Amino acid sequence: MEATSEQLLWMYEKMIEIREYEETMVKVYLEGKLPPKIQKGLAFDIGAGPVPGEMHLAAGQEPVAVGVCAHLRRDDTVVGAHRPHHFAIAKDVDLNAMTAEMYGKVTGLGRGKGGHMHLFDPAVKFSCGGIVGAGAPQACGAALAAKKRGTDQVAVAFFGEGAANQGAFHEALNLAALWKLPVIFIVEDNKYGISVEKSASTSIASNADRAVAYGMPGVLVEQNDAVAVFEAAGAAVARARRGEGPTLIEVKTDRYFGHFQGDPETYRPKDEAKALRQHDPIPALGALLRARDLLDDDADTTLRARVSERVGAAYDFGRNSPYPEPEDALLHVFAD
Amino acid sequence: MEATSEQLLWMYEKMIEIREYEETMVKVYLEGKLPPKIQKGLAFDIGAGPVPGEMHLAAGQEPVAVGVCAHLRRDDTVVGAHRPHHFAIAKDVDLNAMTAEMYGKVTGLGRGKGGHMHLFDPAVKFSCGGIVGAGAPQACGAALAAKKRGTDQVAVAFFGEGAANQGAFHEALNLAALWKLPVIFIVEDNKYGISVEKSASTSIASNADRAVAYGMPGVLVEQNDAVAVFEAAGAAVARARRGEGPTLIEVKTDRYFGHFQGDPETYRPKDEAKALRQHDPIPALGALLRARDLLDDDADTTLRARVSERVGAAYDFGRNSPYPEPEDALLHVFAD
Amino acid sequence: MSTTTNTTTRRLTMAQAISEATAQEMERDPRVFVMGEDIGKYGGIFSATTGLLDKFGPDRVMDTPISETGFMGAALGAAADGLRPISELMFVDFFGVCFDQIYNHIAKNHYMSGGACKYPLVITTGIGGGYNDAAQHSQCLYSIFAHVPGLKVVVPSNAYDAKGLMTSAIRDDNPVVFLYHKGIMGLSWMSYFEGSTNEVPEAQYTIPFGQARVVREGTDVTIVTLSQMVHKSVLAAEKLAAEGISVEIVDLRTLVPLDRASVLDSVAKTGRLLVADEDYLSYGLSGEIAALIAENIDTLRLKAPVRRLAVPDIPIPFSRPLEQFAIPQVDNIAASVRSLMTFKLD
Amino acid sequence: MSTTTNTTTRRLTMAQAISEATAQEMERDPRVFVMGEDIGKYGGIFSATTGLLDKFGPDRVMDTPISETGFMGAALGAAADGLRPISELMFVDFFGVCFDQIYNHIAKNHYMSGGACKYPLVITTGIGGGYNDAAQHSQCLYSIFAHVPGLKVVVPSNAYDAKGLMTSAIRDDNPVVFLYHKGIMGLSWMSYFEGSTNEVPEAQYTIPFGQARVVREGTDVTIVTLSQMVHKSVLAAEKLAAEGISVEIVDLRTLVPLDRASVLDSVAKTGRLLVADEDYLSYGLSGEIAALIAENIDTLRLKAPVRRLAVPDIPIPFSRPLEQFAIPQVDNIAASVRSLMTFKLD
Numbered sequence A, B: 001m002e003a004t005s006e007q008l009l010w011m012y013e014k015m016i017e018i019r020e021y022e023e024t025m026v027k028v029y030l031e032g033k034l035p036p037k038i039q040k041g042l043a044f045d046i047g048a049g050p051v052p053g054e055m056h057l058a059a060g061q062e063p064v065a066v067g068v069c070a071h072l073r074r075d076d077t078v079v080g081a082h083r084p085h086h087f088a089i090a091k092d093v094d095l096n097a098m099t100a101e102m103y104g105k106v107t108g109l110g111r112g113k114g115g116h117m118h119l120f121d122p123a124v125k126f127s128c129g130g131i132v133g134a135g136a137p138q139a140c141g142a143a144l145a146a147k148k149r150g151t152d153q154v155a156v157a158f159f160g161e162g163a164a165n166q167g168a169f170h171e172a173l174n175l176a177a178l179w180k181l182p183v184i185f186i187v188e189d190n191k192y193g194i195s196v197e198k199s200a201s202t203s204i205a206s207n208a209d210r211a212v213a214y215g216m217p218g219v220l221v222e223q224n225d226a227v228a229v230f231e232a233a234g235a236a237v238a239r240a241r242r243g244e245g246p247t248l249i250e251v252k253t254d255r256y257f258g259h260f261q262g263d264p265e266t267y268r269p270k271d272e273a274k275a276l277r278q279h280d281p282i283p284a285l286g287a288l289l290r291a292r293d294l295l296d297d298d299a300d301t302t303l304r305a306r307v308s309e310r311v312g313a314a315y316d317f318g319r320n321s322p323y324p325e326p327e328d329a330l331l332h333v334f335a336d
Numbered sequence C, D: 001m002s003t004t005t006n007t008t009t010r011r012l013t014m015a016q017a018i019s020e021a022t023a024q025e026m027e028r029d030p031r032v033f034v035m036g037e038d039i040g041k042y043g044g045i046f047s048a049t050t051g052l053l054d055k056f057g058p059d060r061v062m063d064t065p066i067s068e069t070g071f072m073g074a075a076l077g078a079a080a081d082g083l084r085p086i087s088e089l090m091f092v093d094f095f096g097v098c099f100d101q102i103y104n105h106i107a108k109n110h111y112m113s114g115g116a117c118k119y120p121l122v123i124t125t126g127i128g129g130g131y132n133d134a135a136q137h138s139q140c141l142y143s144i145f146a147h148v149p150g151l152k153v154v155v156p157s158n159a160y161d162a163k164g165l166m167t168s169a170i171r172d173d174n175p176v177v178f179l180y181h182k183g184i185m186g187l188s189w190m191s192y193f194e195g196s197t198n199e200v201p202e203a204q205y206t207i208p209f210g211q212a213r214v215v216r217e218g219t220d221v222t223i224v225t226l227s228q229m230v231h232k233s234v235l236a237a238e239k240l241a242a243e244g245i246s247v248e249i250v251d252l253r254t255l256v257p258l259d260r261a262s263v264l265d266s267v268a269k270t271g272r273l274l275v276a277d278e279d280y281l282s283y284g285l286s287g288e289i290a291a292l293i294a295e296n297i298d299t300l301r302l303k304a305p306v307r308r309l310a311v312p313d314i315p316i317p318f319s320r321p322l323e324q325f326a327i328p329q330v331d332n333i334a335a336s337v338r339s340l341m342t343f344k345l346d
């Protein structure tokens, strides 16, 4: 399955949007968290600033998000994990509401209750969560619903290579294959689960080889490249829509920032992240577009301006929205 | 690795012991559980009689227990599951204390606290439990202890084909392979998890094929045959003792009784169990022994008498032992 | 309170009542389906789904692998996508293999989404001991489900209540955990307390959550209880009545929402409270009910301190004399009530 | 009470104290080892194992895959086979993926074996909110561990206690769950209550379980509390002292065993009780402590009903104003104490 020009351009623009979103967040997140504004003696205060709490960024991992989501419709389900922005953006989650959520504002997707790890946008069937591996069975449920309805939606579960050692992974893959569910499992291998290297967590080199254990196709995408992901995902999504069952795909990708913001990253070589950026997938796709005459400097500038405006507007919306009332904490425990 | 005459005879005798143990239990278990001695309207009362509670018997599954345990020493660890008698007997668990435990007597392995699903005999490093799949990680822990000590004990986890779809299976196998632990995982495929056929629970035909997912050897033993199990297990145990890591073995075996005693077995063809008994592994091994001149009628009679005496003595011991005092229930929550 | 139209009733066991409620709701609402271990051909180990496979076929009555995290997660995903799953955890004792899906996701996603997403699903599960199934198959544990926010928790004591509460559970737009005690399901293979089998209307009806039921009125002592322990309490109350002690029994029926008013009303009347519970004693249900009294001693005129009967913080032992000791029995209830009568605080 | 020989002390953070206790015990006892996620090179996400890898190497300080069931089960197996594992569950919130190993096996095997087998192991885990980590990373949940029998449950509030309790935990022949609140670990990246960093002897010492500590003596109101909430209570007590209200603060330190006598002694003196807890309100710790009072009203002369402060049965919300509302703060404690002073039952 080859990407159309439109799809290539869409992926390029979305990758830029994700990157800009994450790089903006690096700065916004730091606001208010450094001395001298914080408690004496601290180097950093995770609970301070306009966007408090944990923050897991996905810069470098854009290809897996756009390469998969390029095949998805609004009514297909995506379940992400604790590092969810790239998936959310690629799935067209409302960017303003998503950003407001991270600011803890009442205009946020979850009215400020969820925060960055817990983004829910039912309009595009996106959700994610902070428990490693937990999304895989949930995606099976959405796929089961489509199958029961007899409609052709698919569900995608995205998670890290670290999550592939969680029991939920195994149970979900068996269930999906057994019931021939239209679900695609995507493992983002960014080489680390926090500080633990894949070789110290996973008994084999590639999770794609675990597909055999369930009798489903397993595909390894060795390049952190949107087009390569697009091709692998295209086959898997088509297979799922045809009712032929699940696929497991592992994509080798790169994490440019720490596990979370504030991560001292002492566990990895000092220049590793810098070296990884030598293979940045965004300029790579840009070069391809240019080689195919789909992009020139002007178009690139226009596109980047458009993205900046979108991202900037989202951050402004988040920042300027009101907080919920404290007592709103009591609402929404139960639906009535 | 070929079984010595001694090993063949040991396996034969142990299989007969297991079979007699289970067939005796069928009768003992029924005592007091049928009308008219029980609550009016009931067909059966699980909580009545000298051996109350659930009862999972292993008749038909003897080969997997003896074929593996023939390679084990007293200081090797075995972790069984909810259907544990055959493993316990093959691991030389104290038969009197084990039986007394099922009667709930103070002379039991657990002073009556555990019952049939929870047998602990530290003298031979045997334990088991009622939660499907839970034993696999526990066996890894014993193997880890041996590895840390630098001694050559191995650990074996036995569980059913149904358990192989539990997350614990996956986590344990990954851990074992990753840490190169001296552990052997044995899947007893008796075709059912309670009423659910393997094809309705497991997305591939053989769990042995799941070994690839962890980079460990996977072996399928297709016959319910002690010698075949012995050979597969021998290689795995030797490998583990040499420090080369874990092995996964699946053995196709047969469950002669219901999942538990009292199971109406409406989910399987009426004569299935009868048909299975046509391939009884005990006479099969007897025939082999005779063909090799290791057994004749006299020896068989002597051996069977010896077994009967042992089993009979165990049941007598259980039946005649005293109950614990009710207040003993308060003891042993914590070690002091 | 209950909305019955057709007035035909039959005596049903609690298992039959649950399965009937499910079947009727499955007929009414094509989004409802059932999944779990051995719930199809076998009809559920505790017969809560007996007959459903024949009626609705394997697409709506799905036997699962022994993958509780897998299928509880799938229930969540299916509920998010418009279905209304009923998902059975065979024994509540197994919750530890899948509680993350239940309490971190199923219970919280509605809240974390600020109300944007709904998860209408029912988790059914068997609880309780008394038939020598030992430490890993005899627990109640409902207070753990009630402790974490976002789950409604239903614990019926009889067939009539079970049907109405199950119908409410399936229609509820929230996750509901429905815990049935094995010893009152009316199984043909386990002795049970007969009071649990009772008259049940054929027609559908609902019983609202958060309304305790006064099972028996009395003036001397209130017993707050639930599930199988209701029947033990009734037997104790009958004995005590013969001794001239008048016992009022309050069946909580649901723990979330909890009907605090009914408890307080009854204790306001009797001045004496015994909580009779089959869960572990500490940090659970019996503490919560006792705490309610401690929080209201300014308005209650207590004649005695509160007493709690529960499993005394030990695992459930296998052996009959040990298990009988561990789980509160009719005689223990009667003795506790008598001891409450020796106080005259006021 | 504590057995100190060397008398040199330094100010340590709670994280440093835990890691020091572990290191000293690892030196003393070669059977002790540590495993968990990111506990090696990273030194533990909450620094509870910082420095251990360098001192003891990767064989005794083992980073694990994200397989909590796998490595908790392995801890059990290793303990059964003579080792003394310390196994870290990064956040207590993740207990749902591995609670079966913890509560059905680690907690019960000793009992089910009739005392024949021992499982000396420690599970360490981070608890608590206050830094906007939302519903899946901010819980306390200690009452669930305390509800199921067979686990000792330790919840320290400061470095001195943490070191002594951790040493006791490692030496205990039973499974111990050691829950440290992230907001008092003294991390360089999270604001914390300074009282938790205090003078800690260099030498090893133990603090026995089941002994609450009176943090501050007082005569008007008792606050029973634990963990980070101890420090909030102290700040509230200081405010209240200025208003002429004398508060006694009891730090429970361990939930199993629970020092009921210290609670009762203090309430016998003050006649007023506030339980200040960061766990969910219902069916948990605050209920258990309140129940203790209800069970003893015949001997206590209460001046006011019991009050409980806890998370009001809602998931922990992310947004700052919401989270501050959900988790009891110094002002809430002070206000509750003041309201207790308005009663004059007696």
Ligand SMILES: Cc1ncc(C[n+]2csc(CCOP(=O)(O)OP(=O)(O)O)c2C)c(N)n1
Residues within 6 Å of the ligand: A082, A083, A130, A131, A132, A133, A159, A160, A161, A162, A163, A164, A188, A190, A192, A193, A194, A259, D037, D066, D068, D090, D094, D097
């Ligand atoms: C069940 C569970 N265990 C542990 C954690 C803590 N944790 C959060 S992210 C993470 C690493 C995840 O690694 P990976 O799956 O590779 O995803 P990545 O962060 O690399 O994107 C860990 C251990 C968790 N959230 N849930």
Ligand SMILES: Cc1ncc(C[n+]2csc(CCOP(=O)(O)OP(=O)(O)O)c2C)c(N)n1
Residues within 6 Å of the ligand: B082, B083, B130, B131, B132, B133, B159, B160, B161, B162, B163, B164, B188, B190, B192, B193, B194, B259, C037, C066, C068, C090, C094, C097
């Ligand atoms: C986690 C868990 N889920 C469900 C059960 C209930 N259960 C007990 S045995 C069993 C079937 C096990 O099948 P299998 O592993 O094939 O072993 P077999 O009984 O065939 O020996 C089930 C579902 C359990 N004990 N633990």
Ligand SMILES: [Mg+2]
Residues within 6 Å of the ligand: A160, A161, A162, A188, A189, A190, A191, A192, A193, A194
């Ligand atoms: Mg990763």
Ligand SMILES: [Mg+2]
Residues within 6 Å of the ligand: B160, B161, B162, B188, B189, B190, B191, B192, B193, B194
């Ligand atoms: Mg089986």
